[in-house]
Amino acid sequence: MSRRGSLFLPLFLLATAPALKGGPQAIARGPSEALETFQQDGLPALRIWFSRADLSASSHLRLLATEEFLRLGDARQKGVMTTVASSWSEARQGKLVGPKGFMEVAEPAGMSLWRVVDVDTDEAVLVERWDAGNPLGVTGGGGRRGPWYGYLGGQARVAFSEETAYLSFNARLGTFLIANRLDTAFTYTTSLTTDVSSRARPVGTTPPDIASSSVGLLGRYHIPLSKKVSVHAGTQIATGPTYNLLTGLGIFTGAGVYDIGLSVGLNTGGGWNFSTGYNIFF
Numbered sequence: 669m670s671r672r673g674s675l676f677l678p679l680f681l682l683a684t685a686p687a688l689k690g691g692p693q694a695i696a697r698g699p700s701e702a703l704e705t706f707q708q709d710g711l712p713a714l715r716i717w718f719s720r721a722d723l724s725a726s727s728h729l730r731l732l733a734t735e736e737f738l739r740l741g742d743a744r745q746k747g748v749m750t751t752v753a754s755s756w757s758e759a760r761q762g763k764l765v766g767p768k769g770f771m772e773v774a775e776p777a778g779m780s781l782w783r784v785v786d787v788d789t790d791e792a793v794l795v796e797r798w799d800a801g802n803p804l805g806v807t808g809g810g811g812r813r814g815p816w817y818g819y820l821g822g823q824a825r826v827a828f829s830e831e832t833a834y835l836s837f838n839a840r841l842g843t844f845l846i847a848n849r850l851d852t853a854f855t856y857t858t859s860l861t862t863d864v865s866s867r868a869r870p871v872g873t874t875p876p877d878i879a880s881s882s883v884g885l886l887g888r889y890h891i892p893l894s895k896k897v898s899v900h901a902g903t904q905i906a907t908g909p910t911y912n913l914l915t916g917l918g919i920f921t922g923a924g925v926y927d928i929g930l931s932v933g934l935n936t937g938g939g940w941n942f943s944t945g946y947n948i949f950f
Contacts, residue, residue, distance in 0.1 A: 696762035699727040710755030729756050730772040749782045753790040763787040816843050821945015833862045855884045882906040896920045924948040
């Protein structure tokens with residue numbers, strides 16, 4: 669064998685070794701396949717802290733904590749979750765970038781949300797913890813609300829020009845993401861606009877009513893204030909096109925949430941829209 673040939677074989681083996689070992693060149697596994705691998709290879713070493721592992725509705729790794737995990741201090745819990753992240757990264761055969769890096773831990777008193785902040789070391793940090801009485805929180809089994817919801821409500825506009833009156837009927841079909849903190853929904857609006865200006869008109873005439881409909885998409889981020897009340901902020905785009913900034917209040921009662929909101933159009937000549945309706949989880 670020539671000198672050039674004798675050098676080629678070792679270099680070839682070094683270049684292909686990462687793929688053969690499931691390294692950076694290995695094909696990443698999907699959440700379901702990775703979960704099976706994690707349950708077989710990763711979870712047994714973590715049984716002292718977690719009794720079960722599955723996937724949340726958002727395809728995050730979700731763990732059921734034991735009393736041993738709950739007795740750990742914040743620093744030790746962070747260490748355990750970093751170990752979990754390393755095992756989950758190996759199961760997925762890829763770095764935990766973006767949404768892949770979120771992990772949920774179901775606890776008797778509620779849940780906690782963790783996120784990988786360093787994809788090279790798999791360092792995990794606590795994002796937030798919710799108690800079980802908070803409807804925005806996520807608990808194991810049937811305690812979770814959603815992730816889908818339907819909305820019916822009405823809306824009225826106070827225009828800056830004070831020349832038009834606007835009433836509408838709104839419907840939404842949406843879902844919650846990122847541990848029920850972010851929601852996105854398809855929207856349908858049918859509206860009636862009436863000219864209420866005081867300018868002179870021919871005797872015996874009335875201003876025409878203008879009916880219209882639109883569909884759109886909205887996204888909102890929710891922040892709980894208490895176990896029964898949350899606030900939200902977000903944006904909406906609808907056919908036209910129209911762009912709106914949203915804010916509002918949610919009051920949890922019964923099977924859903926009373927939604928009270930304000931929005932302002934960014935390209936509709938101004939005007940505040942006041943809306944109220946009811947979200948039903950299913």
